[in-house]
Amino acid sequence: MPRKRASQKAKSDNVFGQARRPAKMFRAGLYARVSTNDQQTLAMQNRAMREYAARRGWTIALQVREVNSGAVKRVAREKLLEAARRRDIDLVLVWRLDRWGRSVTDLLATLQELEHLGVGFVSLTEALDLTTPAGRAMAGLLAIFAEFEREVLRERTRAGLAHARENGKRLGRPATAALHSAEIRRLFRAGLSKSEIARRLQVGRTSVRRILRSKRV
Numbered sequence: 001m002p003r004k005r006a007s008q009k010a011k012s013d014n015v016f017g018q019a020r021r022p023a024k025m026f027r028a029g030l031y032a033r034v035s036t037n038d039q040q041t042l043a044m045q046n047r048a049m050r051e052y053a054a055r056r057g058w059t060i061a062l063q064v065r066e067v068n069s070g071a072v073k074r075v076a077r078e079k080l081l082e083a084a085r086r087r088d089i090d091l092v093l094v095w096r097l098d099r100w101g102r103s104v105t106d107l108l109a110t111l112q113e114l115e116h117l118g119v120g121f122v123s124l125t126e127a128l129d130l131t132t133p134a135g136r137a138m139a140g141l142l143a144i145f146a147e148f149e150r151e152v153l154r155e156r157t158r159a160g161l162a163h164a165r166e167n168g169k170r171l172g173r174p175a176t177a178a179l180h181s182a183e184i185r186r187l188f189r190a191g192l193s194k195s196e197i198a199r200r201l202q203v204g205r206t207s208v209r210r211i212l213r214s215k216r217v
Contacts, residue, residue: 061088
């Protein structure tokens with residue numbers, strides 16, 4: 001009987017005649033971000049992500065946090081991306097998508113980079129797991145929304161330019177050198193070099209040469 005139980009145990013460790021492979025221990029990088037006026041949720045984000053990583057059996061290889069507004073460059077996020085590029089982590093875990101991406105376009109760009117690197121991405125609140133087929137399908141929908149966002153921005157830009165033209169507003173870079181054209185010619189006739197004129201009037205030397213070529217001095 002003991003020999004039979006040992007034989008059954010040996011069989012249980014095989015799948016279709018092949019030995020089971022031990023599950024991979026994923027190295028997770030955790031990212032938490034709060035605005036300057038909402039720092040009380042930082043501990044909650046960290047606790048929720050650490051508990052989730054423990055339930056999934058992941059090792060926390062790196063944990064970073066950021067306290068800033070959405071417009072500021074995210075240094076801690078870049079640190080986590082650098083770890084992904086070095087293959088020091090196998091996946092990124094965030095509490096919520098808007099904690100990670102500044103916009104849909106920014107979100108999609110970073111997710112595409114992680115996918116290219118072979119690094120997974122999991123958002124705890126939205127239950128988005130890009131290590132699964134369903135999660136990767138969701139990433140395809142994000143690409144559609146990103147294109148929609150870009151088109152909306154282009155349309156707003158075109159509408160703003162049209163409105164400015166209708167109101168007679170001059171578009172493009174201000175012609176700062178042209179405002180000094182008479183003074184440029186006067187100084188050149190007085191014997192100053194083009195470089196000296198540009199330095200004195202704080203305009204580009206190329207602009208000085210263009211103005212002097214446009215008409216006789």
